[in-house]
Amino acid sequence: MASKDLPHYTVPSLTPQDGAKVAAILQSRLNALNDLALTLKHIHWNVVGPHFIAVHEMIDPQVDAVRLMVDAIAERIATLGVAPVGTPGALVKARTWDDYAIGRATTIEHLGALDEVYIGIITDHRQAASDTEDLDTVTNDLLVGHLHELELFHWFVRAHLESVGGALSTEGATTEKGAAAAAGKAE
Template identity: 30%
Template sequence: MTKTLTKKAEKSSGKNGLHATSIDIPSKSRVVLVDMLNQSLAETFDLYSQVKQAHWNVKGPHFYQLHTLFDDTASEILEYVDELAERATTLGGTARGTARMSADASTLPEYPDDIANGMDHVEALIERFALYTRLTRECIDKATEMGDADTADLYTEISRGVDKRLWFLEAHTQAAR
């Protein structure tokens, strides 16, 4: 961060990096919650871009079905990106949601750029959704521990959605081709 930007950030935020808000969740908890939401924001934006990558590059006899499925999936993930970012700002935090911020912070593996076949894309996405669903479930517990039922509820909504998306992907592997 440049000196000017740091100064600006100090001006608009308190010592803990949060903006002033009347919300009745202690600032100690909000610092932890905002960090968690920004970590999820990074992974969710990364996952969104990876599903789009699959949508654009998939080939093979099931092209159109998978191309469409991946696009529906990406649209749903993009809604979560917005909800996570806005929960972070609701809690007085600063959302860290540019492509570069997300790429820097995400713990998901990069998407392979040497695959084309439909089932290879399905398998690459299963691997990433399996990781993402586990991370999301951990966040439900952490938000509950912090006493923030609303953030836990947001993660529960996301968890239900991505579990279903994992099923949509895994259904391709659960019967003979």
């Protein structure tokens, strides 16, 4: 990274290079969590079917919690001396995943797709936590705390997709549409 791209300051005990590296890791999580908050709200508005109210009301606290995560990450980026970027255009330009592809659908189809979304979010969040473990314990602690909540929300989703024997209706699915279809068939 060129010295002109480094922050003028960062937190004590980190070099500007390490501060910039941690901020870049966090920026990718900021993008992903902003996208997740919007996706969750989209699901909240577009679920239909017999379990509508249960899922509709389950999603809003997740939206609120993810928005708090977004704010904490953006503030940590700023604390590291880097400007967090939270504009929609920047998010779309930087993201490496496809836009959520399910519109109006049954609760179980949305939950099947959301299972895949959470798998991606949690996997990438775990990698970010691992990548910051030796660089910055404060950032690592922030990410690990987020993982606790994200994994809890994922469990809430999976409980709707699980049989009494523990089998997931989305087992083997690798895309949101595939998971939605598999969950819908099992309904």
